[in-house]
Amino acid sequence: xxxxxxxxxxxxxxxxDVEIIMENADTFNEVLERDLKKVPVLRGKTIINMxxxxxxxxxxxxxxxxxxxxxxxxxxxxxxxxxKKGESVVDTIKTIKxxxxxxxxxxxxxxxxxxxxxxxxxxxIINAGDxxxxxxxxxxxxxxxxxxxxxNFRGLSVAITGDILNSRVARSDILLFKKMGMDxxxxxxxxxxxxxISHYGVRIHGCIDDVIKxxxxxxxxxMQFERQDRKYYPSIKEYNRFLELxxxxxxxxxxxxxxxxxxxxNRGIEISESVMNLxxxxxxxxxxxxxxxxxxxxxxxxxxxILTKE
Amino acid sequence: xxxxxxSVNTLPRDTELIIKNARIIDPVQGKDVKEDILIRDGVIxxxxxxxxxxxxxxxxxxxxxxxxxxxxAGKELLKPLISENKNFxxxxxxxxxxxxxxxxxxxxxxxxxxxxxxxIMSGIQAAIHGGVSGLCCMxxxxxxxxxxxxxxxxxxxxxEQDFNIFPVASMTKKLEGTEITDFGILKENGxxxxxxxxxxxxxxxxxxxxxxYAAQFDLLLILHxxxxxxxxxxxxxxxxxxxxxxxxxxxxxxxxxxxQRDIELAKRTKAKIHFTHISAKESVELIKNAKDDGIAxxxxxxxxxxxxxxxxxxxxxxxxxxxxxxxSSADREALEKGVxxxxxxxxxxxxxxxxxxxxxxxxxxAASGVTGLETIFAAxxxxxxxxxxxxxxxxIDILSVRPRKILGLNLPSIKPGEKAExxxxxxxxxxxxxxxxxxxxxxxxxxxxxxxxxxxxGTINGRKIRINS
Amino acid sequence: MKEKALILNExxxxxxxxRIAHEILEKNKGSKNLVFIGIRKRGVPLAERxxxxxxxxxxxxxDTGKLDITFYRxxxxxxxxxxxxxxxIPFAIDGKDVILVDDVLFTGRTIRASLDAITDFGRPxxxxxxxxIDRGHRELPIRADYVGKNIxxxxxxxxxxxxxxxxxxxxxxxxxxx
Numbered sequence: 001x002x003x004x005x006x007x008x009x010x011x012x013x014x015x016x017d018v019e020i021i022m023e024n025a026d027t028f029n030e031v032l033e034r035d036l037k038k039v040p041v042l043r044g045k046t047i048i049n050m051x052x053x054x055x056x057x058x059x060x061x062x063x064x065x066x067x068x069x070x071x072x073x074x075x076x077x078x079x080x081x082x083x084k085k086g087e088s089v090v091d092t093i094k095t096i097k098x099x100x101x102x103x104x105x106x107x108x109x110x111x112x113x114x115x116x117x118x119x120x121x122x123x124x125i126i127n128a129g130d131x132x133x134x135x136x137x138x139x140x141x142x143x144x145x146x147x148x149x150x151x152n153f154r155g156l157s158v159a160i161t162g163d164i165l166n167s168r169v170a171r172s173d174i175l176l177f178k179k180m181g182m183d184x185x186x187x188x189x190x191x192x193x194x195x196x197i198s199h200y201g202v203r204i205h206g207c208i209d210d211v212i213k214x215x216x217x218x219x220x221x222x223m224q225f226e227r228q229d230r231k232y233y234p235s236i237k238e239y240n241r242f243l244e245l246x247x248x249x250x251x252x253x254x255x256x257x258x259x260x261x262x263x264x265x266n267r268g269i270e271i272s273e274s275v276m277n278l279x280x281x282x283x284x285x286x287x288x289x290x291x292x293x294x295x296x297x298x299x300x301x302x303x304x305x306i307l308t309k310e
Numbered sequence: 311x312x313x314x315x316x317s318v319n320t321l322p323r324d325t326e327l328i329i330k331n332a333r334i335i336d337p338v339q340g341k342d343v344k345e346d347i348l349i350r351d352g353v354i355x356x357x358x359x360x361x362x363x364x365x366x367x368x369x370x371x372x373x374x375x376x377x378x379x380x381x382x383a384g385k386e387l388l389k390p391l392i393s394e395n396k397n398f399x400x401x402x403x404x405x406x407x408x409x410x411x412x413x414x415x416x417x418x419x420x421x422x423x424x425x426x427x428x429x430i431m432s433g434i435q436a437a438i439h440g441g442v443s444g445l446c447c448m449x450x451x452x453x454x455x456x457x458x459x460x461x462x463x464x465x466x467x468x469x470e471q472d473f474n475i476f477p478v479a480s481m482t483k484k485l486e487g488t489e490i491t492d493f494g495i496l497k498e499n500g501x502x503x504x505x506x507x508x509x510x511x512x513x514x515x516x517x518x519x520x521x522x523y524a525a526q527f528d529l530l531l532i533l534h535x536x537x538x539x540x541x542x543x544x545x546x547x548x549x550x551x552x553x554x555x556x557x558x559x560x561x562x563x564x565x566x567x568x569x570q571r572d573i574e575l576a577k578r579t580k581a582k583i584h585f586t587h588i589s590a591k592e593s594v595e596l597i598k599n600a601k602d603d604g605i606a607x608x609x610x611x612x613x614x615x616x617x618x619x620x621x622x623x624x625x626x627x628x629x630x631x632x633x634x635x636x637x638s639s640a641d642r643e644a645l646e647k648g649v650x651x652x653x654x655x656x657x658x659x660x661x662x663x664x665x666x667x668x669x670x671x672x673x674x675x676a677a678s679g680v681t682g683l684e685t686i687f688a689a690x691x692x693x694x695x696x697x698x699x700x701x702x703x704x705x706i707d708i709l710s711v712r713p714r715k716i717l718g719l720n721l722p723s724i725k726p727g728e729k730a731e732x733x734x735x736x737x738x739x740x741x742x743x744x745x746x747x748x749x750x751x752x753x754x755x756x757x758x759x760x761x762x763x764x765x766x767x768g769t770i771n772g773r774k775i776r777i778n779s
Numbered sequence: 780m781k782e783k784a785l786i787l788n789e790x791x792x793x794x795x796x797x798r799i800a801h802e803i804l805e806k807n808k809g810s811k812n813l814v815f816i817g818i819r820k821r822g823v824p825l826a827e828r829x830x831x832x833x834x835x836x837x838x839x840x841x842d843t844g845k846l847d848i849t850f851y852r853x854x855x856x857x858x859x860x861x862x863x864x865x866x867x868i869p870f871a872i873d874g875k876d877v878i879l880v881d882d883v884l885f886t887g888r889t890i891r892a893s894l895d896a897i898t899d900f901g902r903p904x905x906x907x908x909x910x911x912i913d914r915g916h917r918e919l920p921i922r923a924d925y926v927g928k929n930i931x932x933x934x935x936x937x938x939x940x941x942x943x944x945x946x947x948x949x950x951x952x953x954x955x956x957x
Contacts (some may be wrong), residue, residue: 024864027863027865040851041850041851
């Protein structure tokens with residue numbers, strides 16, 4: 001049983017909580033392999049999928065997870081522009097309060113909005129990504145993908161590359177990977193790194209070549225041009241030179257090492273076109289599609305554990 | 311005559327008010343003595359050991375006997391006794407401290423434009439509650455105070471209320487940082503200083519011209535320092551917590567660079583400049599060096615920057631969104647040290663009232679600022695005198711005397727012939743600040759739900775008197 | 780709870796499972812279309828043992844699977860998070876004669892959940908139920924096709940089935956409330 005009733009910040013989970021989620025994800029993975037990929041365990045439960053920020057991948061992943069558990073899921077989407085005023089968030093919360101729901105899944109473009117909402121709502125909440133703050137379910141599915149390949153975590157080396165500054169995925173991943181005993185480095189440029197990153201206990205590199213031979217997991221962040229308020233990174237050419245995974249670099253990677261990416265991949269930016277089109281055995285290293293699939297199992301596990309908690 | 315707690319009473323003419331057994335701290339005269347004070351018609355008449363024995367027999371009831379008495383049953387210290395013929399009031403102040411009332415150099419009264427947050431009248435109530443008898447109101451109202459009409463209005467209300475409000479006019483039109491205002495006319499109409507508070511002139515050449523022109527009229531410039539290229543999109547101090555919380559940061563360089571620029575400009579132009587609400591440790595260092603070099607520079611810090619650091623934002627509580635932002639614990643410590651070492655001259659509240667819905671929202675949508683007029687003493691005393699080893703006498707100097715010095719006003723003193731601007735302090739009193747505490751229209755205090763020590767028991771401002779329960 | 784009686788020992792259980800193997804073969808006219816599914820947790824070793832008996836009798840291979848019915852229970856939300864184990868049915872059940880195996884048949888609710896679960900995996904020709912013990916007190920119209928032993932019990936008694944695979948010994952005991 002989980003020690004928390006919400007998942008807002010990945011750091012709220014204990015190591016045991018993470019292990020329970022991983023174990024349950026295995027169970028749900030089996031369900032996903034069936035012809036009839038659905039179990040009636042959450043019949044009668046209502047989940048509201050509140051997306052204040054456009055997102056298809058995460059929203060659909062949660063929706064599938066809920067449906068495969070036989071819960072009723074209602075999508076509430078609202079464009080950020082109509083939610084600009086702070087009052088609207090409070091008003092929306094009041095509306096939700098009057099609906100009878102069992103679980104809220106919230107995505108918002110501003111950091112901390114999920115924490116803010118949780119102060120006013122007594123329902124369990126899962127953070128589906130808030131601004132540049134956190135994306136805990138992505139971190140859990142990333143961890144699960146690593147677990148499926150390596151069996152354990154302790155001592156694995158992970159290199160996270162790219163735009164750490166604007167990435168909620170990076171923030172959650174770093175916290176979770178460190179918690180589970182992995183050795184984390186970041187490969188980036190100063191203008192793509194948050195202030196005081198060294199407090200997280202990660203090593204910092206400037207070029208992918210510094211880590212490529214030794215890393216067990218190469219985690220490539222999406223270069224989020226839409227989140228860059230300031231265009232300080234010089235060019236794609238510069239990015240390719242220092243931070244892109246091309247075939248030459250892929251071939252230098254250790255046996256059994258993995259390449260991960262939260263998707264969608266910017267072909268020709270984080271991962272070269274030729275690597276994405278590979279059909280050799282090297283392609284097995286690239287776990288992008290497996291991550292998506294694992295996302296459903298992990299989210300099923302999480303929803304199940306939260307909704308069956310006393 | 312009814313005298314009520316927790317609101318401002320105006321005494322009838324010829325009423326004699328005697329404060330008995332008070333410890334009088336008067337930094338200007340260098341006095342710290344236990345004496346009585348006699349006040350009539352808002353003016354101090356006598357100081358010394360005053361005889362009240364004969365009068366005492368005619369004193370029959372305290373205001374504690376009125377209907378609200380049960381609320382104040384435990385409050386025995388400042389017990390007003392009113393004589394039968396109602397023209398004599400005795401305040402027993404044994405164990406309390408009496409000092410010249412404070413001057414808050416940085417207040418937003420919100421009138422005109424945002425009277426739902428605060429107005430001049432409610433601002434005066436809040437000031438008196440906080441032991442403040444004079445305040446500078448900032449020009450970023452709607453419309454802004456960039457012309458003399460506004461100044462005339464403020465001055466007329468202040469006069470009518472017999473309360474010292476010193477309006478600060480803007481130094482650029484509409485605070486846009488592009489065109490200079492009519493410094494000469496503004497000064498003739500009551501502007502005590504100039505400021506674009508809330509905004510900062512980015513154009514260095516324009517700032518240079520402003521300083522030269524202000525120097526001609528000997529006008530003080532109150533400077534809010536912010537380099538927009540560092541603060542744009544920013545929601546909190548850039549550092550470990552902004553990284554952790556995923557909130558865009560405002561580097562302390564935003565302030566440091568402008569402080570540095572303006573010290574250089576002041577050196578060249580001989581303008582008198584005052585940096586308001588400084589927040590970064592490097593700013594303290596720069597100001598210290600400038601003072602050592604003999605440049606006419608002063609500065610203030612707010613009680614909230616002295617009390618809190620950026621870790622407060624961890625709960626995403628937008629109450630702690632202020633501009634400049636609460637900075638790191640190292641910055642906070644440097645500010646405290648700056649006050650201790652007289653690099654920071656004074657404490658000003660940056661009283662910024664906001665509506666509930668502007669603060670009770672997400673960090674991104676929330677307005678910046680907290681109220682502070684009513685807690686300026688309690689917050690400063692708690693931080694500096696209780697938690698650090700700071701003398702009360704010096705704190706009174708910082709809150710009462712030095713702001714007036716900076717503004718070139720008469721220095722306040724408790725002596726016969728002076729207008730009674732007296733604040734009575736109970737330094738051992740502790741209170742949990744809640745929404746009932748405030749007289750301001752807004753309650754966005756950074757000290758909400760916090761316990762503070764050292765409260766104002768009463769304020770006498772001319773014929774106005776407020777006794778706090 | 781107090782131990783009231785030992786009902787079955789190792790030899791009894793062994794004999795019963797052999798008998799049931801014969802009954803299954805007789806009723807289904809051989810083992811050709813049979814698959815076994817044990818309900819976690821003690822139905823799984825029982826299913827394995829019966830399947831092994833049939834393999835020895837018939838000399839053919841028999842598929843066995845494991846079913847966890849947690850997700851199909853009607854009282855999930857009322858219980859603390861149960862230990863969910865992986866369901867493992869690595870063969871098709873369409874058109875098969877599914878032999879569902881559990882240790883004790885009581886209210887019938889576990890079997891109801893199992894039937895739901897199995898139908899999610901396909902459409903068997905028949906589903907037949909094996910239980911080691913039938914202790915009565917049904918709450919649903921469900922009966923077993925093959926029963927090891929009928930043990931009439933009262934509601935304040937309980938049945939404890941131990942198997943070597945899960946509990947290091949083979950026995951069935953009845954307990955009574957103090």
